[in-house]
Amino acid sequence: xxxxxxxxxxxxxxxxxxQKMMGDNYVHFEAVMSMLAEHGAEAxxxxxxxxxxxxxxxxxxxxxxxxxxxxxxxxxxxxxxTEKTRGGIDTLGIDSTIxxxxxxxxxxxxxxxxxxxxRDGTLLNDLKQIIEYKxxxx
Numbered sequence: 001x002x003x004x005x006x007x008x009x010x011x012x013x014x015x016x017x018x019q020k021m022m023g024d025n026y027v028h029f030e031a032v033m034s035m036l037a038e039h040g041a042e043a044x045x046x047x048x049x050x051x052x053x054x055x056x057x058x059x060x061x062x063x064x065x066x067x068x069x070x071x072x073x074x075x076x077x078x079x080x081x082t083e084k085t086r087g088g089i090d091t092l093g094i095d096s097t098i099x100x101x102x103x104x105x106x107x108x109x110x111x112x113x114x115x116x117x118x119r120d121g122t123l124l125n126d127l128k129q130i131i132e133y134k135x136x137x138x
Contacts (some may be wrong), residue, residue, distance in 0.1 A: 002071040006054035009047045013054050013070070021070060028121050029075055032068070035128055039135060041065050065134050074119045079130060080111040085137045089114065092133055094126040 005021050006013055019026045036043055041060040048055055056068040067078040081089065089102050102114045114130065116123055 002073060004051075004053050005070045005072055007052055009049075009054075012047075013045050013056075018070070022075065025074065025119060028118055028124065031121065031124055032077065032118070032127065035124075035131060036065065039065075039131060041131075041135070043068070060135050063135070063137075065131060074117050077116045077118065077127065079114040079116075079134055080108075081114060081134075081137070082110060082112070083107070086112055088133055088137070089130075092126075092129045094129050095123075098123075098126060 011017065018029065022029055033043060036058045039060065041058045043056050043058045045054050045056050047053070053069065058065045058068070065079070069076045069078070086102075090099055092099075098114070098116070102112070105112050105114070116127060116130075
């Protein structure tokens with residue numbers, strides 16, 4: 001079972017700490033950060049008391065693009081869409097298993113989560129398309 005890391009509020013996620021925790025997966029984390037920067041999104045780490053861990057929020061202007069959390073064997077990217085923007089995911093050229101998992105997601109209030117678990121580089125092309133779509137959403 002995956003366990004959330006970065007739970008110490010006194011230990012902020014520096015590049016060195018993230019590299020140590022992520023190991024080989026750190027290159028994929030860097031690829032995600034580069035992708036966000038290329039699209040003008042800014043990533044900021046904050047400690048959230050309710051979840052008792054550090055999370056990275058990527059924003060473009062005032063829009064939250066994604067949330068990133070670090071786990072013992074992966075990192076997770078969480079996107080949130082509305083009922084209005086949900087259908088656009090089906091139009092993307094991403095893996096059908098991502099689309100199907102998203103189709104089956106239940107709403108959380110007014111939002112529908114799309115969560116990608118990154119353990120290697122196989123999702124990076126799909127991720128780029130999702131980021132671009134999220135940034136186009138109104």
